[in-house]
Amino acid sequence: MILAEEHVMMKKVFRDFAESEFTKELQERLDSTGEFDWDIHKEMAKYGFMGARIPEEYGGQGGDTLTYVLMLEEFARVCPVLAIYPNTPNSLGGGPLMACGTEEQKKKYLPLIATGKKKLCFALTEPGAGSDASGTTTKAVEDGNDFIINGRKTFISGAPVSDYAIVYAKTDPSQKGNKGISMFIVDLKLPGVSFGKPERKMGINGYPTSDIVFDNVRVSKDDLLGPLHNGFTTAMKTLGIGRLGVSAQALGIAQGCLEMSIKHAKEREQFGRPLAKFQAISFMLADMATEIALARELIYNTAVEFDAGEDVAAKLSMCKYFATEMANRVAYKAVQIHGGYGYIKEYPVERMYRDARITTLYEGTSQIQQLVISRNLLK
Template sequence: MTYDFSMTDEQRSIVEVTRAFVERELSPHEEEVERTGSVRPELLTEIKRKALAAGLYAANMPESVGGAGLDTVTLVLVEKELGKTSYALHYTGVARPSNILLAGTPEQRERYLLPCVRGERVECLAMTEPEAGSDVRAIRTRAIRDGDGWRIHGTKHFISHADESDFVILLARTGTDETGRGTMSIFLIDLDTPGVSLHAGYRNVSHRGYTNSTIQFDNAFVPADCLLGEEGEGFALAGTWLAATRLQVAATCLGRAERALELSIAHAANRVQFGQPIGRFQGVGFKLAEMTVELRAAELLTLDAAWRVDQGTATDADIAIAKLKATEMLAMVADEAIQIHGGMGLMDELPLERIWRDARIERIWDGTSEIQRHIISRSLLRPRGA
């Protein structure tokens, strides 16, 4: 198998546009978001407008629905550049609507998908519950048939940017299969539906300004046409979303790690102690070398997984390998970057303490590192009957 990840002229142009957008429209607002813990509504509106004009909004969506139609490798390159700045700024301001919405009927596309692509509506996805995180099949939120619709009961938490969303993509139990395990379905539910209430979530040390909420469903009635796909297919549909977001997480980790490494190299070259740049000391120089090796390995594994997606050959393990390596790599690079900078690394005059804090969540959300290792090991053992 031969790989060539050198950028095409088109990819290089897209990366340059994204990098310029980040430097001009997003990075200048990092300190404000860190200080206030929020993105001003008027700032968010302005970022969305400029992202739409730049062609960066909904870049993950196919051209047939108004998106940029980028292939997965190019999307990874874009996500890497976006990842260099505040998550709250780039994820809410430069939205990438959930690919689950592509499974909708023509009517659902008109009501939910297309407005998201145009920046008119925002979605959030609700899977996690207080008693169900990694074990998605343990969710308790239920959808019960009621005449020509469904009654929804349950609670979801850790729901990202729900307070800025118009509707929720909900995973709920709708029955049991022949083995007695719960079957899942997905529903599209407007957040102003009676019986649906939104509550402030938890304060998070990672990604300030990127909020989470709790959503309560108290006998909320939704019509039958809110069901996305077929009844009982929710788990499979959710899997398509997880693959895309896990690659996205891996790619944004690359961007932050690259930023931390660049700062570290500059500091090691310019900081003089004992009469010479500290980078000449083996204790610092070797750190830079190890950080570079780990970043290069994570980038290649992420590009490899993206390439396999484009070829139609990607497995869950391919995605898990990329997500695992990139998130663990970022933790190491962020920590070593602070060590190289010494006390100043922990001061908020530099972005390193933010990168360090933000890195912690990446090994948890969208599937913990332990879950990724489970997926990888299972792929190795199953062919041998173990």
């Protein structure tokens, strides 16, 4: 795809920011401590990245989906975990609000997350409901002007540092499967809300993940998001744009791995000549570059079609399936090209390799994407 001048300019802005602000010291600190960095969060908010897709009337930048994709690609090219920081408010966090929030809800919450003053997380997964999100057991019972929520959410990215959560709960137990589920905006400082210990993860350290437990949490009916008993449909639509975001993240990881591999292959010598002169190495680089180019075209075009109102449900899953599996193949080859150096933490490809692994898991595993694609083909 030939990018318009506007998108070329934005791509440069994102790349310049990542290369100047995502320092090696910051990345190493995030990976070793696993702690959220509020300083870089505030810096991203200052540049408007937290509200890249959020409409201007609600404090955002009003950017299109392609701009959002370019941002995540360029950020992940340097540091995958920091690409997640502005992703959530523009995707799983802000997405449900933009899709079906009332005007009052949009005015109340979107400006806060677009400007980085507050953080919002997406609470769908449960211990017994991962890929099968329709198996939700968290319940919300109507009580006067409120709902009382009881249940537990697990693997919630950003939970320990968030102010609010979009929570999915069963409101009509008589309806089976994915029916009878509603969405709520829950203030995580309400009585009865507690968090599990942050998980120790293989990668993307620096964006804490934990359980959220709801024990008789009283939520106002004003914070019911979207129609009663029909939250699952919105959840699936939100996951669609989220999958495109993960695809862009995977694309950035792969691009970063390729660039590091090219540099290493040119500089590292064996048997009296650079690695790049060996056909085995040069062919691996060729394979990596080809797969990245294919993923980029698919992702960019799907982003444009999404904004044009096309039915891209299957393509969103194709993007995530192909790009994330591709990123893992590319990261594997990057480590292989680096040899022993690729296994050492001092070299960024080691962290990229670990960070790439999550992309095939969260926001729908590769197997779930295959299921979505095949169902669209066979319906």
